[in-house]
Amino acid sequence: MKKAIFLDRDGTINDNHGGYVNKPDDLMLYPFAAEAISRLNKAGFLVLVVTNQGGIARGYLTPQDVEAIHKKMIADLLVQGAHIDDIFFSPYYLKGHIKPFDIQHQDRKPDIGMFNTAREKYNFNIKGSYMIGDKYTDIEFGKKAGLKTILLLTGDGEEEFLQKRSGWASKPDYITPDLSSAVNLIFKLEQND
Numbered sequence: 001m002k003k004a005i006f007l008d009r010d011g012t013i014n015d016n017h018g019g020y021v022n023k024p025d026d027l028m029l030y031p032f033a034a035e036a037i038s039r040l041n042k043a044g045f046l047v048l049v050v051t052n053q054g055g056i057a058r059g060y061l062t063p064q065d066v067e068a069i070h071k072k073m074i075a076d077l078l079v080q081g082a083h084i085d086d087i088f089f090s091p092y093y094l095k096g097h098i099k100p101f102d103i104q105h106q107d108r109k110p111d112i113g114m115f116n117t118a119r120e121k122y123n124f125n126i127k128g129s130y131m132i133g134d135k136y137t138d139i140e141f142g143k144k145a146g147l148k149t150i151l152l153l154t155g156d157g158e159e160e161f162l163q164k165r166s167g168w169a170s171k172p173d174y175i176t177p178d179l180s181s182a183v184n185l186i187f188k189l190e191q192n193d
């Protein structure tokens, strides 16, 4: 059975330090993202993106804008030889003001609604699968889902690690500098498996 790699989007695949990604032109892929994802593709992993897009509930962008951003992301990765199998996004945020998205919802990480949806759609071996992201909420999501977890220091990761780690209920399984080194680590762990 295939193994899946769940990837966060902002701060994991693309740089979010310029602010929010509200339109396709805001999307800036990390220079190493395509190469890292293509290695996962070649090794036979299912590559699934799970992203909180609470900006929809806040009125910064619409679900259609998010779809357009993802269309560009998929195309930009594909020309560099990397394939995303599926993208799940959560438009919900309790403190937003756009209905019907201004609610707490299981699809918003760290809850695992998006994982459950992926589970219904695809067959994969949970125990051999990973969640990779730059926020502690990504780690909580992965832990609740039964995945191995890797925190990246790109995006918000370094700040999360330096400022917030004392409050973490449980630690990430691994911490690596970026997505490329996370993929190196996965390959190393797979060899020893």
Ligand SMILES: [Mg+2]
Pocket: 008, 009, 010, 011, 012, 133, 134, 135, 155
């Ligand atoms: Mg992120």
